[in-house]
Amino acid sequence: MALRKFSSSCCRSFLREHSSPKTTFNTLQQSGWIGSRFGAKRHLLSDDVVRLEDFQRRKLAVAHLITGSDGNFIELFGQKLQRNSLVGRDELKLLLHLCQSAEDAKTARDAIYRYHAENRNLVHREYKFGPIFMRLCYELGLEKMAAATLTDKEMRGFFDGPASFNIGVDMLFVKGYYDDALEVLRFMRSQSVPFNEDTLMLASAVCYKLNTAESHAICTSLFEEAEVKGRYVSKHAYCFAVALALKQNDVEKARLLFARITSTDNRLCQNLKILLLVASGATQEAIVDLSSAVKLSQSPSFVRKPEFSQELLDRMRRHVAGQARAAEAERVISRLERAGQVTRQTLDDMLCRTPAPKRKMAPIAQERRTSRRTRQPRRSLLISE
Numbered sequence: 001m002a003l004r005k006f007s008s009s010c011c012r013s014f015l016r017e018h019s020s021p022k023t024t025f026n027t028l029q030q031s032g033w034i035g036s037r038f039g040a041k042r043h044l045l046s047d048d049v050v051r052l053e054d055f056q057r058r059k060l061a062v063a064h065l066i067t068g069s070d071g072n073f074i075e076l077f078g079q080k081l082q083r084n085s086l087v088g089r090d091e092l093k094l095l096l097h098l099c100q101s102a103e104d105a106k107t108a109r110d111a112i113y114r115y116h117a118e119n120r121n122l123v124h125r126e127y128k129f130g131p132i133f134m135r136l137c138y139e140l141g142l143e144k145m146a147a148a149t150l151t152d153k154e155m156r157g158f159f160d161g162p163a164s165f166n167i168g169v170d171m172l173f174v175k176g177y178y179d180d181a182l183e184v185l186r187f188m189r190s191q192s193v194p195f196n197e198d199t200l201m202l203a204s205a206v207c208y209k210l211n212t213a214e215s216h217a218i219c220t221s222l223f224e225e226a227e228v229k230g231r232y233v234s235k236h237a238y239c240f241a242v243a244l245a246l247k248q249n250d251v252e253k254a255r256l257l258f259a260r261i262t263s264t265d266n267r268l269c270q271n272l273k274i275l276l277l278v279a280s281g282a283t284q285e286a287i288v289d290l291s292s293a294v295k296l297s298q299s300p301s302f303v304r305k306p307e308f309s310q311e312l313l314d315r316m317r318r319h320v321a322g323q324a325r326a327a328e329a330e331r332v333i334s335r336l337e338r339a340g341q342v343t344r345q346t347l348d349d350m351l352c353r354t355p356a357p358k359r360k361m362a363p364i365a366q367e368r369r370t371s372r373r374t375r376q377p378r379r380s381l382l383i384s385e
Contacts, residue, residue, distance in 0.1 A: 044205055044236075045170045045198060046355045049163075055097075055135040062097040074104050077111065087115040089127060096132050105140055108133065109149060116158045130164035138171045147172060147180045151187040162188070162196045169202045178209045182218075195222070197232055204240035208247075208351070216248045223257070235261055235269070236355065242272055243351060251279050268350045270306050275347070278319050286316065287325060290332045294339060308336060311346045 043050060066073070077095050081087075092115050099105050112133055137146035146168045150159055159165060165188045172181040185203050189195070195203070203222055207215035219241050226233050238261050245254035254276055261269060270293075277286035293306040313333050320326045336342050 043170050043174050043354055044202060044352065045166060049198060050135070050138065050167055050170065051131075052135055052138055055132070056139065059097045062094065066098070073098055074107055078107050081107070081110055081114060086118060087111050089115075092129060093127070093132075096129065096136055099136055099140070102140060102142060102145075105136060105142055105145065108136060109145065112149075112158065113154065116155055120157065128161065128163075130159040130161070131167060134164045134167040134171075138167060141175075143168075143171050143175050143177060143180070147177070147184055150184050156191060160193070162193055162199050165193060166196075166198045166202060169199075169206065173202065173205060173209070176209075178206050181206045182210065182215070195226075195231075197234055197237075200226060200231070201234050201237040201240070204237045204244070205352070208240045208244040211244065211247050213248065216244055216250065219244055220253065233260075235263070235266075239268055239272060240351060242276070243347065246275060246279055249279075251276070255280065267307055268347075271309050271312050271347055271350065274308065274316070275312055278316050283316075283320055283323070283325050283329070287329055287332055290329075290336065293341060294332060294335045305339070305341050307341050307343045309347055309350070310342050310344055313342060 047053060073094065077091070092111055095108055095111055099108050112129055115129070133149070134146055137143065137149075149155060150165060150168045165184060169181045169184050172178070172184065181202075185199075185206065188199070200222060204219050207219035223233065223237075223241060225231075238257055242254045242257045245251070245257060258264075258269075258272065258276055264270065264273060270289075274286050274289060277283070277289070290308070293308070313336070316329060317326075317333065320329045333342075
């Protein structure tokens, strides 16, 4: 409804003097964008955090509302910027929801720079444009533009919350720009933007991918700070930190981090536990855990059986080769393979996954206290003794 209110009037006033019809809705269909929206990109943040599909639905609604308008909104807005005219809030909303190309996004970027310069002194803004611009960059694959805009000192205060930075880091991570993602996180810290639960998870993921002594130190520092300040750290973030510590041969740190995970019954934690046991030299304990997983293969079909990465089991084979427990380990691994409890997914695949959206609790139904017919307070039908 909000889009319907501002877009109709904004389009009429902005486009009434031009006569070259260019329908954005048709442009969407011709570019294949409408069909591609159902093939969502793979990312670390859940859909209810990125809200990319919600953004795309709003774009379709705006495109439908302006169908038949005269003139091209993007071109006219570019001309407005050249005249150094003021950028209105509603016009900027509409612009961000009409961009369909990199050139359009550049116009939107120039518009948010102008809008920020004109409204820099406003303490409380009615509308947050930062996450919207980040979603636009996400959709169009403009990671570098997003990173450059996020880290531009001229835009200080525009991206005033963690949401914009989180979306930017997520899209950089997906494309493998880990150094750029780390720079965005550093700039975020320098601007005193708070790190929330999603930021900590993304930071640990970036450090894991970089896999250097420096990134390991950064990750360790962030987790220690979160513990001191009592911030919540997600299981996903802990798993990235454990995997990074193991890659850096810091088994003791990996053990301490793994101990902080409250529930380890999912597949990723089960695989990490075996890897941690093997790295710690507790091969017999790892074999016992794998044997227990094999016994679950006899459970009913509706009971989920533990699955282990082929990569992990091959690593265990190499580790016990030539040892007295090699034959026992091979028997357990063979039984897991016959039971179909071995997956081709690597540990990296399990770590770099898109989480399911967070479940929303249904509101608790409250008893009606007034009658629908008389509008009078309801009386109990039970006679008190």
